[in-house]
Amino acid sequence: MKNIVEVENLTKYxxxxxxxxxxxxxxxxxxxxxxxxxxxxxxxxxxxILNTLLLPTSGRxxxxxxxxxxxxxxxxARIGLVPEISNPYLELSCxxxxxxxxxxxxxxxxxxxSEIDNLLDFFELExxxxxxxxxxxxxxxxxxxxxxxxxxxxxxxxxxxxxSGLDIQSARLIKRLIREANEKGTTIFITTHQLNVAxxxxxxxxxxxxxxxxxLDSPDRLKKAAKQSQAVEIHLDKLKxxxxxxxxxxxxxxxxxxxKGKAKLFTEHPEILYPLLISWAEKNNIRxxxxxxLSPTLEDVFIEITGKGFKKGPEGQKKRHKKV
Amino acid sequence: MVIAVKDIKVxxxxxxxxxxxxxxxxxxxxxxxxxRHLSIQSSIVRLIxxxxxxxxxxxxxxxxxxERRMKTLDRILATPVPLSALIIGKSxxxxxxxxxxxxxxxxxxxxxxxxxxxxxxxxxxxIFLSSWVFSMMGVFFSSFPVQKPGSVMMPSTLLRWPLLFxxxxxxxxxxxxxxxxxxxxxxxxxxxxxILNLSVTGSSIQSLFINFGVLIILNVIFxxxxxxxxxxxxxxxx
Numbered sequence: 001m002k003n004i005v006e007v008e009n010l011t012k013y014x015x016x017x018x019x020x021x022x023x024x025x026x027x028x029x030x031x032x033x034x035x036x037x038x039x040x041x042x043x044x045x046x047x048x049i050l051n052t053l054l055l056p057t058s059g060r061x062x063x064x065x066x067x068x069x070x071x072x073x074x075x076x077a078r079i080g081l082v083p084e085i086s087n088p089y090l091e092l093s094c095x096x097x098x099x100x101x102x103x104x105x106x107x108x109x110x111x112x113x114s115e116i117d118n119l120l121d122f123f124e125l126e127x128x129x130x131x132x133x134x135x136x137x138x139x140x141x142x143x144x145x146x147x148x149x150x151x152x153x154x155x156x157x158x159x160x161x162x163x164s165g166l167d168i169q170s171a172r173l174i175k176r177l178i179r180e181a182n183e184k185g186t187t188i189f190i191t192t193h194q195l196n197v198a199x200x201x202x203x204x205x206x207x208x209x210x211x212x213x214x215x216l217d218s219p220d221r222l223k224k225a226a227k228q229s230q231a232v233e234i235h236l237d238k239l240k241x242x243x244x245x246x247x248x249x250x251x252x253x254x255x256x257x258x259x260k261g262k263a264k265l266f267t268e269h270p271e272i273l274y275p276l277l278i279s280w281a282e283k284n285n286i287r288x289x290x291x292x293x294l295s296p297t298l299e300d301v302f303i304e305i306t307g308k309g310f311k312k313g314p315e316g317q318k319k320r321h322k323k324v
Numbered sequence: 325m326v327i328a329v330k331d332i333k334v335x336x337x338x339x340x341x342x343x344x345x346x347x348x349x350x351x352x353x354x355x356x357x358x359x360r361h362l363s364i365q366s367s368i369v370r371l372i373x374x375x376x377x378x379x380x381x382x383x384x385x386x387x388x389x390x391e392r393r394m395k396t397l398d399r400i401l402a403t404p405v406p407l408s409a410l411i412i413g414k415s416x417x418x419x420x421x422x423x424x425x426x427x428x429x430x431x432x433x434x435x436x437x438x439x440x441x442x443x444x445x446x447x448x449x450x451i452f453l454s455s456w457v458f459s460m461m462g463v464f465f466s467s468f469p470v471q472k473p474g475s476v477m478m479p480s481t482l483l484r485w486p487l488l489f490x491x492x493x494x495x496x497x498x499x500x501x502x503x504x505x506x507x508x509x510x511x512x513x514x515x516x517x518x519i520l521n522l523s524v525t526g527s528s529i530q531s532l533f534i535n536f537g538v539l540i541i542l543n544v545i546f547x548x549x550x551x552x553x554x555x556x557x558x559x560x561x562x
Contacts, residue, residue, distance in 0.1 A: 014560065051402045055558045076404040083395040089330065103326040104403040148399070 003062075004029040004156050004187045005050065010059035012045050012211075019045045021211040022059070027204075029155075032178070032188040034202035034219075036195070038306050042211040047191055051158055052076055064155045077105065080154035080186075084161040086141040090134035094125055094144050097133060098151055105152040112151070119147040123177060139170030146177070156187045163197055175201060195298045205298070209306045219298055226296040226304055231266045232273050235290040242286065250276050264294070327400065327413030328420070338386065348378050364437045369520045372426045372451060373493050377513050380422025380455040381484065384414050384462035385476045393472065411463055411550050418459025419452070426451050439524075446532075447523035454516040457539045460546040461512070467553035469560075487511040492518070497529050512542050 005027035012020040020042045027033045037043040048054035050061060052072050061068040064078040088097040095116060102112035120126045123143040133141060142163075149157055162178060163171035178201060182188050192198055198205055199219050206216040215222060236242060247256050247265060252272050257264040267273050270293045281288050350371075362370070391397035400410060430447070433439035441447055465480040490504065491513035497505055508514045515535040522528035528535075 051398070053398055053401055053558065073404045073406075076402060079402065081399055081402040083398060085395055087394045087396050087399070089396065092330070100326065100330045101399070101403075104400060104405050106404065152403075 002029045003027065004064055005033075005189070006060075006062040007046075007050075008060045008062075010046065010049065010061065011057050012042075012049065012054070013057045019211055020049075020056070020059075023208070023211065023213055025206050025213055025216055027156075027187060027189060029187055030182070030185065031203040032182050032190065032201050034198040034205040035189065035191045035208065036193075036198055036205060036302060037208035041208045041306070043191055043208055045211075046208065047158060047160070047189075050189070051079070051081055077152065078155045080149035080152060080157040082146050082149035082157065082159045082162070084164060086138065086145040088133040088136075088141060088144045088148060091132060093130045093132050094120065094136075094147075095129050097144060097148055101148045102151045107152065115151055115153065119150060122180070123147045124173075139166050139173070142166060142170065142174060143177070146174070150181060150186065154186060156189060157181065159188060159190045161192050161194070162190060163194065164192075171197075195302055199298045207302060207305050214305045215301070222301045223296045223298060226301045230268065230270050230296070231264045231294040232270050232277065233262055233264050233290075233292045233294055234277065234288050235262055236281075237287045237289060242284075246280070246284075250280060252276075325413065325416070327405070327410060328416035350375075364433060364439050365441075365525045368430060368433050368439055369517065369524050370493050371429050372520055373491070373513060373517050374488070375426040375429070376422050376451060376454045376516060377458050377484070377488065379425045380418040380458035381462035381465075381480070382477075383418030383421050383459055384464075384466045385480060387417060388414065388463065388466035389470050389472055389476055392469065407551055407554055411460075411467075411547060411554070414463045415456060415460045415547075418462050419456045422455035422459060423452055426455065441524045442526035443523045447520065450516065450519035450523055453536065453539050453543075454519070457512060457516075457543045457546070460543050460550070464546040464550040464553070467550040467557075469553075469557045487513055490514070491516075512539065515539050 003026040005025075007023060007025050010020050010023040011018070023042070023046060035043055035047065045054065049056050050063065050068075052068065052075060056069075063075045066074040066078075068075050088094075089100070092100065098116045098119060099112055102115060107115070120129055123146065125140065125143055125147065128136060128140060128144075133144060136144065146159070146162070149159070159178065163174050166174065175197070178188060178190075188201075190198065190202060202219060204216065204218050205222060207214050207222075217225070242263070244256055244258060244263075247253065247263060250265070250273065252267045252269045253265050254268070255266040257266075265273065265277075274291070277288065277291070280286075388397065391400075401407075427448075430439070430441075430451075434441075462480070466476045468476060470476050487510075490508045491511040492500070492508060493513070497508060497514070497518075500508060515530070515538045518528045518530050519532065519535045519539075522532065
C-alpha cells in the first residue's frame with residue numbers, strides 16, 4: 001500500500017522545550033489512522049505541523065507525494081482540516097459556509113456548487129441548505145464542519161475529536177459518515193482521546209508519549225501485545241462464602257479481583273481455566289451464574305504505554321518503542 | 325476578496341465592531357467639537373480623521389483574535405491561500421469599513437450643511453489610502469498571537485490615543501511648538517490630516533507627495549511586519 005503521509009525524524013523545540021523527538025511514522029493511503037496520546041504528549045504539535053500551521057525544527061514530512069517543507073501549497077490543496085470545535089461561521093448558511101471554504105481552495109464556482117450538492121446530500125443537510133449555522137444543533141454543526149473539511153475532495157482529512165460532546169445518535173451517524181467518506185477514497189487521520197472511537201474506526205493507531213511514538217499497529221494487534229493478560233469474570237451465587245485463596249490457587253490464575261459480586265481471574269490461558277473453574281464450583285456446591293472472558297481493551301493498552309507505571313523507576317525511563 | 329467579503333458578512337455587525345469602529349470615533353468627535361464654533365470644513369476634517377483612524381484600525385483587531393480563538397483562522401491558514409492574500413484580504417475589511425463610515429458624513433454634510441470641498445477626488449483618494457493604512461496597522465497589531473480582541477485593543481488604544489493628540493486634529497500643526505511639531509511627524513495620522521485639510525480647505529503644510537509617500541511606505545511596513553509576525557507564530561507555535 002502506498003503511503004500518503006511519511007514523517008521522518010520530526011523534531012520540534014519550543015525555545016528549549018523539546019515537544020517532539022525524532023518522530024517517524026507513515027500513514028497508508030486509504031486507511032483510517034488514529035493518533036493518540038495524553039495531553040502534552042506531542043500530539044497537537046505533530047498534527048499542527050502536518051496541517052502546515054507550525055514549522056518543525058528539523059525532520060521531513062511528505063504528504064500526498066509532496067515535500068511539506070518545499071511544496072506547502074501542493075500539500076495544502078490536498079488536505080482537509082476539521083478542528084475539535086465545530087466552527088462554521090454562525091452568521092452564514094450551510095451553503096455559504098461551504099461556498100466560502102471551496103473558494104479558499106480556488107475551486108471553480110461550478111465545481112463548488114456540484115460538490116456542495118453532494119456534501120449536503122451525503123451529510124443529510126439538504127433541508128438546512130439555507131439555514132444559518134447559528135440555528136443548527138450541535139450534531140448538525142459537527143456534520144457541517146466535517147463537510148467543510150471535505151469540500152476540496154481532499155486525499156487526506158484531519159479530524160480532531162470527531163464525535164466529542166455529541167449524543168449517541170449523532171456520534172453513530174458521524175462515525176458512519178466517516179467510514180463512508182473513507183470508503184470513497186479519503187484517507188482519514190483522527191486525533192482523539194475517546195479510545196472507543198479509535199477502536200471502532202481506526203485501521204491503525206499510533207500512540208505518542210513524551211514526544212516519541214511508543215506504539216503503532218492495528219487496535220487488535222496492540223491489544224494482543226498488551227502485557228496485561230486476559231481475564232475470566234465470574235458471577236457467583238455465594239461469592240461471600242468463597243475463599244478467594246482457593247480461586248487464586250487454580251492453575252494459570254495470576255491475580256484475583258473481587259468487586260460487587262463479581263470475581264475477575266487474570267490468566268494468560270482462559271481455555272485452561274474454564275474446566276478448572278467448573279470443577280471447583282461443582283465440588284464446592286457453588287453455582288456460576290455468568291462467566292465471561294475479558295480481553296485487554298485499547299484503554300488498557302493506552303494506560304500501559306502512557307500510564308504512571310511506565311515512567312516509574314530506571315526501567316521505565318528507558319525508551320520503549322513497541323513496534324508489533 | 326473572498327476573505328474580505330466573508331468577514332464583512334460575518335463581522336461588520338458584531339458589537340465590538342460597532343463599539344470600537346463606529347461609536348467611539350463619533351463620541352470622540354462630538355466631545356472635542358461641540359461648543360467650539362468650528363466651521364463645517366474644520367469639523368468634517370476632524371470627523372473623517374477620527375473615523376478613518378479608529379474605524380479602519382478596529383476591524384483587524386476585532387476579527388483576527390476572534391478567528392484565532394475559534395480556530396477558523398487555522399482553517400484558512402491550512403488552505404492554499406497565500407499569507408500575503410490573507411493579510412491583504414483582512415486589511416480590505418477595515419478599508420471598506422473605514423471608507424464607508426468616513427464617506428457617509430461627507431455626503432451628509434454636502435447635502436445638508438452646504439459643505440464645499442476643494443478637491444473631491446483628492447478627498448476620496450485620501451480617505452481610501454488612509455483607511456487602508458490604518459486597517460493594515462490594525463492587522464499588524466492583531467498579528468501578535470492573542471485570542472481576545474481586548475488583548476490587542478488595550479495596548480493598541482494606548483498607542484493610538486497619543487498618536488491622535490499629536491497629529492494636528494485638535495491643535496493645528498502651525499500652532500504647535502517646533503518640538504511637538506517634530507514629534508507629530510511620527511504619527512501616520514498627521515499625513516492623513518494634511519491630505520484632508522488640502523482636499524477640504526485647500527491648505528496644507530507638507531507636499532502632497534510626502535503625505536502620500538509616507539502613507540504608502542507605512543502601509544508596506546505594516547504589511548511586512550504582519551507577515552513576519554505570522555511566520556514567527558508558525559515557528560514559535562502560537
